[in-house]
Amino acid sequence: MSNSLRIQYLISDEDFTRAGEASGDVKAKLKMMGVNPEVIRKVSIAMYEGEINMVIHANGGVIDVIITEKDITMILKDKGPGIKDLDLAMQAGYSTASENVRALGFGAGMGLPNMKKYSDEMNIETEIGVGTTVTMKVFF
Amino acid sequence: MTIDDVQRILHGTYVCGEDQKDREIHSACGSDMMSDVLAFVKDQAVLLTGLCNPQVIRTAEMIDIYCIVFIRGKKPTGEMIEMAKERDIALLCTDHRMFNACGMLYDNGLRGGKPY
Numbered sequence: 458m459s460n461s462l463r464i465q466y467l468i469s470d471e472d473f474t475r476a477g478e479a480s481g482d483v484k485a486k487l488k489m490m491g492v493n494p495e496v497i498r499k500v501s502i503a504m505y506e507g508e509i510n511m512v513i514h515a516n517g518g519v520i521d522v523i524i525t526e527k528d529i530t531m532i533l534k535d536k537g538p539g540i541k542d543l544d545l546a547m548q549a550g551y552s553t554a555s556e557n558v559r560a561l562g563f564g565a566g567m568g569l570p571n572m573k574k575y576s577d578e579m580n581i582e583t584e585i586g587v588g589t590t591v592t593m594k595v596f597f
Numbered sequence: 598m599t600i601d602d603v604q605r606i607l608h609g610t611y612v613c614g615e616d617q618k619d620r621e622i623h624s625a626c627g628s629d630m631m632s633d634v635l636a637f638v639k640d641q642a643v644l645l646t647g648l649c650n651p652q653v654i655r656t657a658e659m660i661d662i663y664c665i666v667f668i669r670g671k672k673p674t675g676e677m678i679e680m681a682k683e684r685d686i687a688l689l690c691t692d693h694r695m696f697n698a699c700g701m702l703y704d705n706g707l708r709g710g711k712p713y
Contacts, residue, residue, distance in 0.1 A: 477655035567632035
């Protein structure tokens with residue numbers, strides 16, 4: 458872990474238009490580092506979906522991105538309401554998002570399935586009333 | 598097909614990115630749900646959408662879409678146009694509805710990828 462880079466992003470839920478800024482920044486950084494485009498694509502989509510989820514479901518949170526020689530780890534931590542039924546939430550098409558969120562183009566029930574699809578490893582720890590931590594890893 | 602072909606076929610107008618007109622388009626996706634776009638779209642695609650907010654530009658950014666067509670006469674905001682310019686994404690507008698716009702591109706040889 459000697460050659461690792463850690464970046465932290467504070468995700469605010471105040472302005473939906475800014476959701477995705479952190480993911481865009483990570484994408485730009487990886488591009489500058491000359492990372493394989495397929496890896497960049499996987500990281501970008503997985504993190505963007507996670508970032509959107511934090512904004513629409515959990516009043517924002519913190520994302521830590523750790524880049525090593527082997528992989529990229531994204532840790533998304535929020536103090537939101539927690540996920541009631543994780544198995545159900547993982548099903549494509551299932552969503553608890555409001556009509557407002559759907560009108561913004563999200564809440565199709567593809568967020569968590571997309572995060573799983575585009576990351577090589579994903580782990581979710583969630584507790585009702587406490588929050589959720591999603592850890593995703595993409596290997597080089 | 599190029600971005601310019603898309604503009605011509607859909608009787609569209611450029612909002613920005615006309616300098617990108619010769620870039621090749623290999624497939625298309627029509628959707629108002631951005632998570633579906635993120636799930637299914639491969640690169641070098643054109644996105645047709647009736648959704649008009651900054652997350653459309655961000656979604657395109659994440660999956661390297663460099664041409665977005667707003668259908669049904671939707672007009673992107675100044676903020677969206679600025680975001681698109683910064684990312685070299687061409688924005689087009691057409692008065693056609695989603696079904697017709699997709700059909701017109703399909704008719705001209707563009708495809709939407711394999712069944713999921």
